[in-house]
Amino acid sequence: xxxxxxxxxxxxxxxxxxxxxxxxxxxxxxxxxxxxxxxxxxxxxxxxxxxxxxxxxxxxxxxxxxxxxxxxxxxxxxxxxxxxxxxxxxxxxxxxxxxxxxxxxxxxxxxxxxxxxxxxxxxxxxxxxxxxxxxxxxxxxxxxxxxxxxxxxxxxxxxxxxxxxxxxxxxxxxxxxxxxxxxxxxxxxxxxxxxxxxxxxxxxxxxxxxxxxxxxxxxxxxxxxxxxxxxxx
Numbered sequence: 001x002x003x004x005x006x007x008x009x010x011x012x013x014x015x016x017x018x019x020x021x022x023x024x025x026x027x028x029x030x031x032x033x034x035x036x037x038x039x040x041x042x043x044x045x046x047x048x049x050x051x052x053x054x055x056x057x058x059x060x061x062x063x064x065x066x067x068x069x070x071x072x073x074x075x076x077x078x079x080x081x082x083x084x085x086x087x088x089x090x091x092x093x094x095x096x097x098x099x100x101x102x103x104x105x106x107x108x109x110x111x112x113x114x115x116x117x118x119x120x121x122x123x124x125x126x127x128x129x130x131x132x133x134x135x136x137x138x139x140x141x142x143x144x145x146x147x148x149x150x151x152x153x154x155x156x157x158x159x160x161x162x163x164x165x166x167x168x169x170x171x172x173x174x175x176x177x178x179x180x181x182x183x184x185x186x187x188x189x190x191x192x193x194x195x196x197x198x199x200x201x202x203x204x205x206x207x208x209x210x211x212x213x214x215x216x217x218x219x220x221x222x223x224x225x226x227x228x229x230x231x232x233x
Contacts, residue, residue, distance in 0.1 A: 001096055002158045005089055009046055012085050015147060016047035016140065018127030018161040022153075025122060025191075033117045040101065040153035042160075043123035044093075046085050047140070047147040050074050050224070055146050058225040067217035074221070075148075079105040082150035090152045098156035105150040120149035128162020132189035135175035135223035136199045141168070144230025145223065168229075175223040181207035184223075 002019055009017040020043040022029060030038035054073055057066045082105035093100035107116040121138040124130055130140040137145035167188060176186040183203040187193075204220075212218035224230065 001093070001156060002161075005044060005092060005158070006161070008092065009044075009085060009089060012088060013048065013081060014046045014085060015049040015143070016045070016124070016129050016149075018045050018124070018129050019043070019158045020045055020123045020126035021160040022123070022126065025126065028122070028191075029118065032119060037101075037118055037153065040099070040155055042154050042156060042158045043118075043127070044086070044089055044152040044154065044158070045120065045123040045127045045129060045149060046082060046089070046151070047124060047129065047138075047149045048078050048081055048085075049143045050078065050146045050148065052143075052146060052230070055221065055224055055230065058221045061211065061220060061222065062215060064215040064217070067211070067215050067219055070221060071217050071219055075106070075219075078148045079150075082148060086150045086152045090154075093152065093154050093156050096156065098154055100156070101153040103151045103153060105148055118151060118153065120151050123151045124149055125164055127160070128165055131165045131167045131169075133167070133169050133175065133227070134173065134184055134186055134188060134198070135179075135227070136184070136189075136195060137175075137223060137227075139169070139227060139229055141165070141229065144227040146227075146230040172228065174226045174228065178222045178226045179204075180220065180222065183207070 086102035090100035090102040103118045130138045133139040176184045181203040183200045187198045208218040
């Protein structure tokens with residue numbers, strides 16, 4: 001079943017796809033999404049790379065056309081593609097007699113904390129697709145953080161596709177330094193530490209509100225733009 005799911009995801013346009021064993025992180029999963037979510041011990045992680053030509057212009061984030069294009073193709077279009085992908089994969093798993101819960105690409109339960117029902121980055125990290133950078137984004141070796149993610153949670157006994165990739169940011173602080181709101185502390189990712197030690201969501205949200213007032217789009221994306229793992233490709 002694992003091979004069929006991965007092959008189907010790629011046929012539907014996934015740039016990245018993998019299976020994560022959530023067992024080591026079930027307490028973290030429960031704390032974020034509740035006990036019902038923590039009943040699933042496998043996650044199918046699906047990612048689609050963002051158009052680099054759009055991300056490369058984000059340095060000019062005060063240009064309304066740049067940000068409108070980023071919102072449309074970097075969020076609206078990609079999120080819809082991801083949601084369709086995980087819906088199809090969930091249907092395939094269910095047809096085999098197992099439970100499958102598709103988690104939308106954009107799903108926020110707590111606006112003030114930027115938290116959703118489940119962490120797509122966690123699933124991708126555990127599936128061996130990338131590591132968590134100082135920007136708190138999932139960084140892939142292929143396109144850096146220039147990708148968006150969705151997940152299918154399931155109780156199907158799928159074979160994990162990999163193990164967590166060791167953090168490769170080393171001493172790089174480009175995402176920390178470029179952040180207009182200084183929302184990142186610069187601390188490297190440590191699984192046992194709360195995200196608030198690395199990322200101030202209130203500062204990030206405040207900048208998005210300012211951008212909404214200035215250009216009509218409450219987004220930023222400079223941490224995606226500046227990452228060397230994305231820019232060198």
